[in-house]
Amino acid sequence: MAQNVIAVYPGTFDPMTLGHEDVVRRATQLFDHVIVAVAAGHHKKTLFSLQERVDMVREAVVRFPQVEVATFSGLLRDFVVARGGKAMVRGLRAVTDFDYEFQLAGMNRSLMPDVETVFLTPSDKYQFISSTFVREIAVLGGEVGKFVSPLVEERLADKVRSLGRE
Structure with missing residues (x-):
């Protein structure tokens, strides 16, 4: 077994959900070092700034x-x-994720032949959670506490208030 394997788990994490946290936990059981790589998100309009997402x-x-x-x-x-x-971690929630992730893994293999893509699935209770749904529920005034940590829930509430959408 290889030693000191570095894995990268990329995403926008807008916001970080319990599903993301579960994938990180699972990755730490497989790899010596895990880098959660927060994307600047230039291709997406994010609710939180890059620094807020990193925090x-x-x-x-x-x-x-x-x-x-x-x-x-x-x-x-x-x-x-x-x-x-040496590895890239990607979370798979459902079959609907598979087609996109499969194509992405193929492109990444072409760009990085020495880096393996590893798909991890979150626990059953987190498989349906997406940052997009969490943002939408929060902006529309719904409860998101069962999808995110208390700290993220608080930051979402603050962000929604600052946008005047409460």
């Missing part, structure tokens, strides 16, 4: 000493190679 992720993973949080923009390939990544 939420750091709070969520503080209990895992082998997890590092970093940001990236541009090609993920450049980030993974520069950081010495």
